[in-house]
Amino acid sequence: MTDSHDVPADRRRRVLLGASGAALALGAASARAGGGRPTSPLYAIARLRYAMSANAYLPTVGDTYVLPLSMLSATDGSADSTLNADNTITINTTGMYRILLSVDWIGAHGHDSALRTAGLRRRPAGSQRIVTSPGVLTRIADTDEQLATQDLPGSATPPTVRFPAPPDGAKTVVTPFPWTPGTIAAFSAVDVDVTMPIAGVVKPGDVALASLSSLSTAAMDVNALDALSISAKVIAPDTVRVSVLNTSTRH
Amino acid sequence: MPQGDLGVLGMNSSLTTGGSGEARTLLSTVISPLNAGDTVYAIFSSLGAGDFMQATQQLYVQVEKWTQTA
Numbered sequence: 001m002t003d004s005h006d007v008p009a010d011r012r013r014r015v016l017l018g019a020s021g022a023a024l025a026l027g028a029a030s031a032r033a034g035g036g037r038p039t040s041p042l043y044a045i046a047r048l049r050y051a052m053s054a055n056a057y058l059p060t061v062g063d064t065y066v067l068p069l070s071m072l073s074a075t076d077g078s079a080d081s082t083l084n085a086d087n088t089i090t091i092n093t094t095g096m097y098r099i100l101l102s103v104d105w106i107g108a109h110g111h112d113s114a115l116r117t118a119g120l121r122r123r124p125a126g127s128q129r130i131v132t133s134p135g136v137l138t139r140i141a142d143t144d145e146q147l148a149t150q151d152l153p154g155s156a157t158p159p160t161v162r163f164p165a166p167p168d169g170a171k172t173v174v175t176p177f178p179w180t181p182g183t184i185a186a187f188s189a190v191d192v193d194v195t196m197p198i199a200g201v202v203k204p205g206d207v208a209l210a211s212l213s214s215l216s217t218a219a220m221d222v223n224a225l226d227a228l229s230i231s232a233k234v235i236a237p238d239t240v241r242v243s244v245l246n247t248s249t250r251h
Numbered sequence: 252m253p254q255g256d257l258g259v260l261g262m263n264s265s266l267t268t269g270g271s272g273e274a275r276t277l278l279s280t281v282i283s284p285l286n287a288g289d290t291v292y293a294i295f296s297s298l299g300a301g302d303f304m305q306a307t308q309q310l311y312v313q314v315e316k317w318t319q320t321a
Contacts, residue, residue: 042321049313052306061300067293069312080316081291088292089314091285096317101278101293104309105302114299120280120312125288142294147280154274154299156267163259180254190252194259202261209262214255228252232259240259244252 046078050089056137064117064142066130067101086132088123099147119149161201163194163240179212184228184246196238208232210242223248275309282317 051073058065068087080093091097103118122145123130132138166172181190196202210232217225227248235241285291293312295304304310 041319044318044320046316046318047313049311051308051311052304055303055306056295057301057303058295058297062296062298064294064296067295067304067312069293073308073311074313078316081314084290088290089312091289091291091314092287093316094287095285096282096319097280097285098282098315098317099280099291100311100313100315102275102309102311102313103278103295104273104275104305104307106274106305114297114302116295116297116299116302118276118278118295119293120278121292121294122285123290123292125286127290129290130292140294142296147283147291148278150276150278152274152276154297154302159263159266159268161261163257163261176256177258178254179257181252184252192257194257196259196261201263203263206264207262209260211258212255213258214253216255219253219255224252234261240261242257242259 046080047074047076048072048078048081049074050083059137060139063139066132066138066140067118068137086130087138088130091125101148114154116152116154117149118152120147121145122147158207159201161196161198163196165197179242181212181244184244186246186248189243189245191241191243193235194240194242196240199238201238202234202240203237204234206234208234208240210240212242212244215244273309 049072050069051071052068053070056065056068066087069083069089070087072083080091080095080097082090082092084090099120101118101120105116121142124145130138130140164174164177166174179192181192184190202208210230212230214220215225215228215230220228227246229245229247230242231245232240232242291312291314
């Protein structure tokens, strides 16, 4: 079944709903255009939707694979394309086409962050077919025409908290927190405890790092700079102790 | 030791954030000519080891043929 023929194209850009099996949700599409767009071209749209029957695990990192489409999931009776055993789709009728790709993968699986790519490719009629092996994802060089591509960062990073924190997010300026450790005797340390501005992020056992801008060649001589060591540790929920240790053997 | 600006970064060593279980995206081509005999297909890749695509109702390729009628 194709959509009715009397609705301007921009009103017809619907996608199929996520119907199960072969059920369609094309809608009646019977609304007639108003008087605002009398010259818009009118289109009939025939749709076929293909899907996967099992999760597809990427066997290698950084290589491009053909998405293993394996079944027809929705149709309005069109015969304009056919799913092949190599997971590609053959266009049967010359014409104007729009192709949609919807992907669904866990935000980041087993890693903190990584680049992902999904896309649609075209191989012209008469070209060599893609060589496949049954039951194995097909790795390709990705040299065919790129109809559409999307690079997506995956993310599953550790929660972090900064002190001082920007008051209203990344585009605001942090108000500095000045600290003067003062005189530190040899083999001694000076501490300051800091309450982190976002509760619930760190607790004992978590990681903390600290910096102090006066630990610099502009502020002290190189011997003093070499002798001083700054460290941080989470000593209680939301509390970090920062220590500057004087490791010098000389005063 | 003179005054300086103190900065602290805390990082949780066991929890993660941003790890959506449903990172769904819809990608569309423009409407363009295809010839009989052309093949189209979807590709995917990742720099994360063990990554996988989920076989759900949100995973599909939809081929639409647009025919101008008027």
